[in-house]
Amino acid sequence: MYSVAIMGATGAVGADLLRTLERRNFPVASIKLLASERSAGKTLNFRGQTHTVELLTHDSFEGVDLVLASAGGSISTEFVPSAVKAGAVVVDNTSAFRMDEGVPLVVPEVNGDAVAGHKGIIANPNCSTIIMLMALAPIHRAAGLKRVVVSTYQAASGAGQAGMEELLEHSRHVLDGTPAPAAEKFAHSLAFNCIPHVDVFLDNGYSREEMKMVHETHKILGDDSIGITVTTVRVPVIRCHSESINIETHRKLSADEARAILAGAAGVEVVDDLARNMYPLATRAAHEEATFVGRIREDDTIANGLNLWVVGDQLLKGAALNTVQIAEILAERGLLAAKAKA
Numbered sequence: 373m374y375s376v377a378i379m380g381a382t383g384a385v386g387a388d389l390l391r392t393l394e395r396r397n398f399p400v401a402s403i404k405l406l407a408s409e410r411s412a413g414k415t416l417n418f419r420g421q422t423h424t425v426e427l428l429t430h431d432s433f434e435g436v437d438l439v440l441a442s443a444g445g446s447i448s449t450e451f452v453p454s455a456v457k458a459g460a461v462v463v464d465n466t467s468a469f470r471m472d473e474g475v476p477l478v479v480p481e482v483n484g485d486a487v488a489g490h491k492g493i494i495a496n497p498n499c500s501t502i503i504m505l506m507a508l509a510p511i512h513r514a515a516g517l518k519r520v521v522v523s524t525y526q527a528a529s530g531a532g533q534a535g536m537e538e539l540l541e542h543s544r545h546v547l548d549g550t551p552a553p554a555a556e557k558f559a560h561s562l563a564f565n566c567i568p569h570v571d572v573f574l575d576n577g578y579s580r581e582e583m584k585m586v587h588e589t590h591k592i593l594g595d596d597s598i599g600i601t602v603t604t605v606r607v608p609v610i611r612c613h614s615e616s617i618n619i620e621t622h623r624k625l626s627a628d629e630a631r632a633i634l635a636g637a638a639g640v641e642v643v644d645d646l647a648r649n650m651y652p653l654a655t656r657a658a659h660e661e662a663t664f665v666g667r668i669r670e671d672d673t674i675a676n677g678l679n680l681w682v683v684g685d686q687l688l689k690g691a692a693l694n695t696v697q698i699a700e701i702l703a704e705r706g707l708l709a710a711k712a713k714a
């Protein structure tokens with residue numbers, strides 16, 4: 373049984389972390405819910421009991437075995453070192469440490485063994501990266517990825533609780549024919565819109581979100597030779613990221629072979645029955661642990677090409693679930709054991 377702290381417990385990911393720890397019956401001896409002064413004193417439920425949210429400080433980690441950090445990159449940069457110093461192991465859901473050497477970047481179904489070398493911090497990859505790799509890693513293992521061209525359709529909740537609320541508020545204004553307030557969480561109003569702009573733009577013309585998907589994929593698959601080009605788009609969907617992925621493999625895979633490989637992959641469900649209009653949908657994938665893959669078809673413009681449509685709940689598999697799965701591996705392998713309470 374472990375003493376667990378959640379940084380960012382009141383956020384969109386925080387809510388799913390609590391539900392996921394509960395649902396998967398993670399061995400929690402005690403739980404500490406941490407947030408900013410905005411939420412300190414509020415109460416949240418965990419396993420039928422009420423817990424008061426505490427202000428996150430550098431002293432919050434005394435006696436804590438496991439920290440699940442989900443309060444934003446700058447907060448992790450500031451507070452995670454204090455947690456590690458206090459002897460806790462941190463699974464960090466932000467981009468603060470993902471590309472640091474010595475910090476494992478882990479999708480359990482893809483490279484779970486990488487947790488072994490941790491030095492106190494294990495990073496959870498970007499949500500769009502996780503969802504893409506759930507589909508691509510099994511294909512990479514079977515046929516070798518040469519090139520990936522991906523466009524994302526990312527939900528408003530990827531920008532947190534406030535992102536979801538802004539989309540709903542702006543949508544109501546459009547439906548009522550009243551002027552919406554200025555967009556704050558997105559560069560433009562997301563209501564009835566698609567915005568090809570997630571995170572900030574970089575000098576190379578790509579957004580940081582797009583380059584995260586490139587660099588993180590190379591790190592997780594341990595292969596920098598894969599060509600990856602990404603366009604990330606925010607769409608007016610509440611929950612679940614969808615991705616249109618075109619791949620070129622070293623070895624030819626037929627659509628049927630790819631379907632069979634994906635059907636046998638852990639954490640993946642193939643939904644691909646065109647006669648019944650069955651393909652992955654954000655509305656169906658919401659609150660589900662699996663990543664869904666469909667529209668699997670050969671790209672006949674190249675020798676070894678495939679097209680896929682992939683959908684996953686980015687608050688679950690893209691964040692909370694992946695984080696808890698990492699914690700489960702740490703617990704199973706005794707990698708949290710140093711300070712664990714009997």
Ligand SMILES: NC(=O)c1ccc[n+]([C@@H]2O[C@H](COP(=O)([O-])OP(=O)(O)OC[C@H]3O[C@@H](n4cnc5c(N)ncnc54)[C@H](OP(=O)(O)O)[C@@H]3O)[C@@H](O)[C@H]2O)c1
Nearest residue numbers: 380382383384385407408411442443444466530532533691
């Ligand atoms: N949303 C997603 O789909 C997703 C997916 C993968 C990763 N992530 C990452 O997860 C992190 C959280 O995202 P989210 O979507 O849950 O955001 P969110 O809904 O905006 O929640 C942010 C959380 O961080 C807390 N927080 C903010 N500033 C703080 C401070 N100064 N001190 C202590 N706590 C503070 C907030 O507490 P208050 O209630 O006090 O404001 C809240 O609990 C981000 O790094 C994000 O990039 C998000």
